[in-house]
Amino acid sequence: MTTLWHERPVGVVGLGLIGGSIGLDLMALGVEVRGLVHRPATAERARQRGLASQVSTDPAVLKGCAMVLLALPLDQLLEPSPDLLAALPEGAVIADLASVKAPVLAAWEPLVPHFVATHPMAGTIAAGVEAGLPNLFRGRPWVATPTLQTDPGALEHVRAMAVALGAQWLECEAHDHDQAVALISHLPVLVSAALLRAAEHGAEASPQAALPQLVRALASSGFADTTRVGGGNPELGILMARSNRAALAEALGYYRQALEGLEGLLKQHDWDGLGRELEACRDLRPEFL
Amino acid sequence: MTTLWHERPVGVVGLGLIGGSIGLDLMALGVEVRGLVHRPATAERARQRGLASQVSTDPAVLKGCAMVLLALPLDQLLEPSPDLLAALPEGAVIADLASVKAPVLAAWEPLVPHFVATHPMAGTIAAGVEAGLPNLFRGRPWVATPTLQTDPGALEHVRAMAVALGAQWLECEAHDHDQAVALISHLPVLVSAALLRAAEHGAEASPQAALPQLVRALASSGFADTTRVGGGNPELGILMARSNRAALAEALGYYRQALEGLEGLLKQHDWDGLGRELEACRDLRPEFL
Numbered sequence: 001m002t003t004l005w006h007e008r009p010v011g012v013v014g015l016g017l018i019g020g021s022i023g024l025d026l027m028a029l030g031v032e033v034r035g036l037v038h039r040p041a042t043a044e045r046a047r048q049r050g051l052a053s054q055v056s057t058d059p060a061v062l063k064g065c066a067m068v069l070l071a072l073p074l075d076q077l078l079e080p081s082p083d084l085l086a087a088l089p090e091g092a093v094i095a096d097l098a099s100v101k102a103p104v105l106a107a108w109e110p111l112v113p114h115f116v117a118t119h120p121m122a123g124t125i126a127a128g129v130e131a132g133l134p135n136l137f138r139g140r141p142w143v144a145t146p147t148l149q150t151d152p153g154a155l156e157h158v159r160a161m162a163v164a165l166g167a168q169w170l171e172c173e174a175h176d177h178d179q180a181v182a183l184i185s186h187l188p189v190l191v192s193a194a195l196l197r198a199a200e201h202g203a204e205a206s207p208q209a210a211l212p213q214l215v216r217a218l219a220s221s222g223f224a225d226t227t228r229v230g231g232g233n234p235e236l237g238i239l240m241a242r243s244n245r246a247a248l249a250e251a252l253g254y255y256r257q258a259l260e261g262l263e264g265l266l267k268q269h270d271w272d273g274l275g276r277e278l279e280a281c282r283d284l285r286p287e288f289l
Numbered sequence: 290m291t292t293l294w295h296e297r298p299v300g301v302v303g304l305g306l307i308g309g310s311i312g313l314d315l316m317a318l319g320v321e322v323r324g325l326v327h328r329p330a331t332a333e334r335a336r337q338r339g340l341a342s343q344v345s346t347d348p349a350v351l352k353g354c355a356m357v358l359l360a361l362p363l364d365q366l367l368e369p370s371p372d373l374l375a376a377l378p379e380g381a382v383i384a385d386l387a388s389v390k391a392p393v394l395a396a397w398e399p400l401v402p403h404f405v406a407t408h409p410m411a412g413t414i415a416a417g418v419e420a421g422l423p424n425l426f427r428g429r430p431w432v433a434t435p436t437l438q439t440d441p442g443a444l445e446h447v448r449a450m451a452v453a454l455g456a457q458w459l460e461c462e463a464h465d466h467d468q469a470v471a472l473i474s475h476l477p478v479l480v481s482a483a484l485l486r487a488a489e490h491g492a493e494a495s496p497q498a499a500l501p502q503l504v505r506a507l508a509s510s511g512f513a514d515t516t517r518v519g520g521g522n523p524e525l526g527i528l529m530a531r532s533n534r535a536a537l538a539e540a541l542g543y544y545r546q547a548l549e550g551l552e553g554l555l556k557q558h559d560w561d562g563l564g565r566e567l568e569a570c571r572d573l574r575p576e577f578l
Contacts, residue, residue: 121507141506170506176497177507183488184508188515190551191484193570197547199472200573202540208465217430217459218410218466219473219577222518226477229511231574234567238560245555251491252552258486259548262479263541266534271527278523281482284489285520288508 005157006031006164011068011092013084015046015055018097018120019071020132023051025165028134034061036084037129045129059087067157070096074239078107088112093154099181100243101145101174109147114154117174118144119181120167127233138166145174182247184288186240187255190248192230193237199223294446295320295453300357300381302373304335304344307386307409308360309421312340314454317423323350325373326418334418348376356446359385363528367396377401382443388470389532390434390463398436403443406463407433408470409456416522427455434463471536473577475529476544479537481519482526488512 009032012019019035026033027050035052036059037043046055054061062068068088070077077098088094095116096104108115122140142162146155159169172180199219203211241248265274298321301308308324315322316339324341325348326332335344343350351357357377359366366387377383384405385393397404411429431451435444448458461469488508492500530537554563 121509123509140509143507170503172499172503173497176495176500176503179495179497180492180500180503180507183491184504184512187487188484188511189567190548190555191480192515193567194544194547194551195477195480196570196573196577197550197566198476198540198544199577201547202472202543203469205543206465206468208462208468210461211465211469214459214461214465214469215473216576218432218469220410220412220429222477223473224578225514225517226481227570227574227577228514230567231571234564234571237567238564241555241563242558242560245558249552249555251487252548252555254491254494255483255487256548256552258483258490259479259541259545261486262483263538263545266479266530266538266541269531269534271531274530275523275527277486278478278482278519278526281485281516282520282523284485285516287505288485288488288516289513 005067005160008032008066009034009053009064010161011036011062011065012052012071013062013068014071014073014076015042015051015132016071016073016128017123017126017131017133017136019069020046020049020051020129021122021134021136022069022071022165024132024134025137026161027051027053029164034065036061042129049129049132051129051132059083062087062089065089065092067093067095067161070094070098072096072098074098074100074243078103078243080107080111085111093151093157095154095158099185099240101177103243105145105147105174109149114151116144116146116150116154116158118142118158118162119177120162122167135166137162140167141170142167143170143172143177145177146171147174178244179247179250182244182251183254186244186248187251189229189232189237189240190252191255192227194230195223196227196230294356294449297321297355298323298342298353299450300325300351300354301341301360302351302357303360303362304331304340304421305360305362305417306412306415306420306422306425308358309335309338309340309418310411310423310425311358311360311454313421313423314426315450316340316342318453323354325350331418338418338421340418340421348372351376351378354378354381356382356384356450359383361385361387363387363389363532367392367532369396369400374400382446384443384447388474388529390466392532394434394436394463398438403440405433405435405439405443405447407431407447407451408466409451411456424455426451429456430459431456432459432461432466434466435460436463467533468536468539471533471540472543475533475537476540478518478521478526478529479541480544481516483519484512485516485519
């Protein structure tokens with residue numbers, strides 16, 4: 001691993017939103033990209049879109065890669081196929097890009113010696129081979145969660161690539177990362193989904209037959225924004241909840257506490273107290289954005 | 290009231306987002322608009338922006354108006370000034386435009402004979418004399434909540450104007466309206482505010498000192514969307530909560546139930562059940578938008 005990361009081919013396993021975007025950016029930098037996908041039709045489309053220099057459904061395409069990026073859905077990542085494992089070049093840096101880190105480390109660190117767990121925080125609703133975009137990572141955080149076993153040289157390889165793609169490199173403990181994404185990414189999905197259900201059930205429970213139609217007619221941009229992530233991809237929601245269950249359950253505890261606080265102020269007619277809470281929220285939000 | 294609504298001047302009390310937008314649209318239709326505002330500086334700016342044919346801080350400006358639209362903040366609307374009441378032309382149609390209807394009806398129906406309670410469902414975050422926009426109401430619902438006391442001629446006057454501004458006219462019971470906006474407009478504010486607080490408290494409570502910084506660095510578009518209304522204008526939030534307290538408390542009950550349902554599935558590792566819930570949410574959301 002004394003060569004520079006871009007002097008040898010980079011393998012990308014999966015060419016959806018994340019893998020495809022990485023492929024486009026690496027190609028634009030003149031790096032040779034070897035893409036591995038499941039289905040022939042996906043391979044064909046990935047070639048048409050120019051997501052990689054070479055795209056194949058045969059894991060042998062990864063031969064000769066000094067670095068392989070695993071851009072697979074979380075479930076496939078957590079149960080890697082024997083064919084994929086057998087095809088990973090000996091000595092190559094292997095990095096994943098999934099949104100939860102502790103379970104990925106538990107699955108992969110025992111399997112490959114130069115493993116680096118990372119999470120580029122860039123995404124849109126889109127998925128699949130049509131989703132990849134140029135410059136998706138520019139200015140976005142790209143978190144790595146090295147462990148005591150992580151090879152510093154491998155970590156540096158992945159860091160150099162992420163920085164070349166314009167990302168802001170961050171390092172933290174896997175457990176901290178998973179707690180943070182539970183609070184700011186997985187909790188909002190449940191909070192938002194519950195709002196959709198509450199609006200439906202609250203309207204249906206009313207003795208007024210017109211209410212279900214009325215709530216649907218009157219919902220505006222505030223409701224649309226607050227329910228966006230709750231109305232998103234169910235499979236993704238499940239995978240997140242499943243792989244980050246403990247942290248998400250803890251986050252829900254904090255959420256319930258916060259909501260009960262607001263509800264209490266409302267029930268006590270404590271408008272000054274509610275005002276102070278909403279002011280704190282107004283001041284707090286810009287810190288996150 | 291046998292004249293057509295646009296043949297005599299229309300008074301608009303308050304020229305912020307809603308009042309100013311109505312003024313611009315009525316002026317574009319060639320209707321004479323008389324604007325009443327509190328402060329001389331606001332009057333000057335409203336004149337410059339062309340929000341009304343005539344703008345004054347003197348309630349006498351409303352003289353001769355066949356219809357007066359009350360575009361005041363909810364607190365001022367619920368406690369109308371004696372000067373304003375004295376200046377409302379006898380026999381004129383008086384309509385309000387506030388986001389809660391039962392308390393407005395309780396305050397105004399005893400005061401003026403031709404009162405019409407309405408709520409144009411159009412808004413942006415902006416407020417004040419600079420906020421008014423042309424065509425704000427086009428294609429948006431404009432809800433009226435007539436009572437047994439409502440004069441049908443007065444209702445028709447306001448309806449004709451709303452339709453001329455491109456709005457979709459809807460009529461329902463005031464109580465139903467207030468229940469509906471509690472679910473789709475006021476509840477989201479508290480749900481969203483609680484998420485901001487939970488992210489803050491959850492990060493601070495962690496034994497990892499890095500977590501508060503980490504959650505702030507990693508928050509992305511999903512968090513931004515879900516917290517938008519919770520990080521909004523605190524005064525507006527309080528006014529809504531205060532004037533629609535009972536309906537909001539009921540809506541919070543439905544919300545808690547929905548959230549506990551999701552939390553239960555998570556705790557029982559019932560991924561099929563959670564999947565069905567999230568699928569229902571995905572299918573439900575388009576019905577509201």
